[in-house]
Amino acid sequence: MENPRIWFDGKLVNHEDATVHVLSHVLHYGSSVFEGIRCYKTDKGSAVFRLREHMRRLVDSAKIHRMEIDYDLDTLCDAVVETIEDSGLDACYIRPLTFRGHGKMGVNPLNNPVRTIIAVWEWGQYLGPEALENGVDVQVASWSRPAPNTIPAMAKAGGNYIGSSLIKMDAIKNGFAEGIALTVDGYLSEGSGENLFIIRDGVIHTPPAAFSILPGITRDSIITIARERGYEVREVAMPREALYIADEVFFTGTAAEVTPVRSVDHHVVGGGTRGPITTELQTALFDVLHRGEDSHGWLRFVGDA
Numbered sequence: 451m452e453n454p455r456i457w458f459d460g461k462l463v464n465h466e467d468a469t470v471h472v473l474s475h476v477l478h479y480g481s482s483v484f485e486g487i488r489c490y491k492t493d494k495g496s497a498v499f500r501l502r503e504h505m506r507r508l509v510d511s512a513k514i515h516r517m518e519i520d521y522d523l524d525t526l527c528d529a530v531v532e533t534i535e536d537s538g539l540d541a542c543y544i545r546p547l548t549f550r551g552h553g554k555m556g557v558n559p560l561n562n563p564v565r566t567i568i569a570v571w572e573w574g575q576y577l578g579p580e581a582l583e584n585g586v587d588v589q590v591a592s593w594s595r596p597a598p599n600t601i602p603a604m605a606k607a608g609g610n611y612i613g614s615s616l617i618k619m620d621a622i623k624n625g626f627a628e629g630i631a632l633t634v635d636g637y638l639s640e641g642s643g644e645n646l647f648i649i650r651d652g653v654i655h656t657p658p659a660a661f662s663i664l665p666g667i668t669r670d671s672i673i674t675i676a677r678e679r680g681y682e683v684r685e686v687a688m689p690r691e692a693l694y695i696a697d698e699v700f701f702t703g704t705a706a707e708v709t710p711v712r713s714v715d716h717h718v719v720g721g722g723t724r725g726p727i728t729t730e731l732q733t734a735l736f737d738v739l740h741r742g743e744d745s746h747g748w749l750r751f752v753g754d755a
């Protein structure tokens with residue numbers, strides 16, 4: 451099937467019929483919340499990585515923005531599986547999105563219906579095919595992350611990505627793969643769509659959840675795996691120069707998985723190649739994602755698996 455059907459408010463509809471009105475609130479005011487999830491073709495069958503945690507974050511994001519989703523968490527998880535199975539894809543990217551549709555025009559979101567879609571498509575490696583092995587060159591962004599109590603960073607809301615888009619465009623225009631944003635106080639935060647990890651002297655550091663970051667599910671998985679392997683993981687405030695003197699730096703995210711960073715602002719990180727701890731953690735995560743070795747109950751198998 452070239453364009454898989456899209457789950458739209460409880461029904462699977464053809465790709466071309468999944469449309470909205472141009473006066474939908476979301477188009478004018480950015481009122482959506484969404485998720486990015488992946489289904490992998492593991493050695494044990496097709497499986498979605500941490501489906502329930504992702505859909506729970508969608509429900510949480512909706513709650514923060516006072517959107518009432520008509521479906522409970524179990525129904526939403528089952529709808530994802532139904533959409534994947536209907537598509538016939540054995541590996542895909544999954545995009546659930548809840549948004550304010552067409553009601554009474556004006557800022558007041560409460561006058562507009564809450565609608566939900568789930569779409570799936572084939573998607574390769576986010577930061578380029580070479581990135582997972584060789585790493586990426588990044589810059590510290592000139593745009594900061596939203597200050598606390600401005601736009602809620604814990605919600606994965608469409609409007610938040612206006613900031614991420616500025617960070618990403620700046621990076622690309624400057625010849626980098628990605629930008630790392632600082633908080634308004636100047637501490638390290640995250641990439642436009644990835645969480646950040648820094649390793650020095652064998653200790654793993656990452657900005658705390660309160661630092662205007664999205665609490666990433668890959669971040670949580672990597673912290674869990676690293677601690678199980680005996681590494682110390684510190685969630686601490688760090689200045690930008692911590693990047694320049696790091697032994698290893700890497701990004702985590704559903705799209706980026708574990709992507710090494712080989713330079714920041716033209717400072718070479720460590721040896722300029724994927725470091726040993728990054729390699730170990732990446733391999734451990736890939737054992738789950740590709741080999742289906744799931745000791746944490748992180749995989750939900752789909753189809754005939």
Ligand code: PMP
Pocket residue numbers: 486614640641642643644645663664665666667668669702703704705
């Ligand atoms: N931060 C931002 C801003 C993101 O968009 C993402 C991707 N969802 C992440 C971090 C990583 O989150 P996750 O590991 O849950 O994909």
